[in-house]
Amino acid sequence: MRRIELRSDTFTLPTNEMRQAMFEAEVGDDVWGEDPTVKRLEELAARKVGKEAALFVPSGTMGNLLSVMTHCRRGDEVVMESECHLYYYEAGGMSAVAGAIPRLVSSENGVMCPDDVKRAIRESNIHYAPPTLLEVENTHNRGGGTVTDIATLSALEGIARERGMRIHMDGARVFHAAHYLGVPVTEITAHVDSIMFCLSKGLSAPVGSILAGTEEFISRARRNRKILGGGMRQAGVLAAAGIVALEQMVDRLVDDHATARRLAEGLSQIPGISVNMRTVQTNIVGFDISGLGMTSSQFAAAVAEQGVHFSTMPPHGIRAVTNRHVSMEDMDFAVETIKELAASVR
Numbered sequence: 001m002r003r004i005e006l007r008s009d010t011f012t013l014p015t016n017e018m019r020q021a022m023f024e025a026e027v028g029d030d031v032w033g034e035d036p037t038v039k040r041l042e043e044l045a046a047r048k049v050g051k052e053a054a055l056f057v058p059s060g061t062m063g064n065l066l067s068v069m070t071h072c073r074r075g076d077e078v079v080m081e082s083e084c085h086l087y088y089y090e091a092g093g094m095s096a097v098a099g100a101i102p103r104l105v106s107s108e109n110g111v112m113c114p115d116d117v118k119r120a121i122r123e124s125n126i127h128y129a130p131p132t133l134l135e136v137e138n139t140h141n142r143g144g145g146t147v148t149d150i151a152t153l154s155a156l157e158g159i160a161r162e163r164g165m166r167i168h169m170d171g172a173r174v175f176h177a178a179h180y181l182g183v184p185v186t187e188i189t190a191h192v193d194s195i196m197f198c199l200s201k202g203l204s205a206p207v208g209s210i211l212a213g214t215e216e217f218i219s220r221a222r223r224n225r226k227i228l229g230g231g232m233r234q235a236g237v238l239a240a241a242g243i244v245a246l247e248q249m250v251d252r253l254v255d256d257h258a259t260a261r262r263l264a265e266g267l268s269q270i271p272g273i274s275v276n277m278r279t280v281q282t283n284i285v286g287f288d289i290s291g292l293g294m295t296s297s298q299f300a301a302a303v304a305e306q307g308v309h310f311s312t313m314p315p316h317g318i319r320a321v322t323n324r325h326v327s328m329e330d331m332d333f334a335v336e337t338i339k340e341l342a343a344s345v346r
C-alpha cells in the first residue's frame with residue numbers, strides 16, 4: 001500500500017547527497033570551536049539570512065528558547081501571537097527555563113495586526129513586567145502556514161524600535177515565506193534582530209536548526225547553549241547535512257506549495273469539508289471536518305487505513321504539511337480517499 005505522509009514536514013528523510021556529505025565530513029570538537037564543518041554551516045547560514053553570525057542548535061525549540069534567554073532578563077515579558085509555536089508547543093520553556101512571561105496577541109490566522117501589538121505593549125510601570133522582546137512567527141504554523149508580509153513586518157519593527165524592544169523571528173519555515181512573497185529571504189530577516197530557522201523540516205536535514213543575529217548576540221547565545229547542554233562535540237556530521245540542505249533544498253520548496261494548493265483545491269470540492277483557501281499560502285493545509293460528523297481523530301484513523309496520514313487539530317481540525325516525499329498524484333489519491341470516506345458517512 002502506498003504511504004502518503006502529511007503529518008509534518010519533519011518526517012522528511014535526508015537525501016543521498018546529505019548522507020554522502022555526512023560520511024565525508026571533516027570534524028573536530030565544536031565546543032572547543034574546532035569543528036570546521038560546523039563553522040562552515042554557521043558562516044553559510046549567517047550569510048544566507050544576512051546576519052553577522054549564526055549558531056547551529058539541535059532543534060528549533062532550543063533556538064527559540066536561546067533567543068528568549070539571550071534577549072531577556074528573568075521576569076521580562078515577550079509579546080507574541082496567541083497560538084505561536086513558542087507559546088503553544090515548546091513545553092513552557094520560555095518560563096520554565098528563561099523565566100520570561102508571554103503576553104499574547106490574538107490574530108486571524110496567525111498574522112498579528114500592528115495596532116493590536118501596539119496596544120499589547122504596556123507603558124513602563126512598577127506593576128508590569130518589562131516588555132523586552134517581540135516575537136513573530138513566519139510562516140505561522142497553527143495559522144496554516146500563513147505569511148506575514150514585508151509591510152506588516154516593517155510596521156511591527158517600527159513599533160518594537162519605538163519601545164526599545166528587540167524582535168525575534170521564529171522562521172522555522174522562513175524560506176517558504178520568502179518564496180510566497182517572491183523576495184530574497186534577507187528582505188524578511190532585515191526587519192528582525194534574530195531569526196531561528198529549521199534545517200530539519202522541508203529542507204530535509206536529519207537534525208538541527210540555526211539561530212542567527214549579531215556577533216555579540218550569538219556569542220552570548222553560544223554560552224547559553226552550553227548551559228542548556230546543547231554544546232555538541234563532532235557535530236560536523238550533522239552540520240554537513242545542513243550545508244547540503246541550504247545549498248540544494250531551498251529552491252525546491254515551491255514544489256511543496258504547489259502540492260498543498262492541489263490538495264486544498266481538491267478538498268474544497270468535497271461536501272462536509274471546509275478549507276479556508278485564503279490561508280493556503282505555503283506548504284500547510286488546515287481544514288475542518290465538522291460537516292462529516294466525525295472527530296479529528298476518527299477522521300485521521302479512517303484515512304490512515306488507506307495510507308494517508310494527517311495530523312489532528314482537535315476537535316474538528318485536520319492539518320496536512322506537504323513535503324518532498326509527496327507528489328501531485330499523491331494529492332489526488334488523498335482527495336479521492338477523503339471523497340469516498342465523506343460519501344460513506346453522509
Ligand SMILES: *Cc1c(COP(=O)(O)O)cnc(C)c1O
Pocket residue numbers: 058059060061062064085086137139140141170172173198200209
Ligand atoms: C517545528 C517548529 C519549531 C520547532 O522546531 P523543533 O526542531 O521541532 O524543535 C518552532 N517553530 C515553528 C513555527 C515550528 O513549526
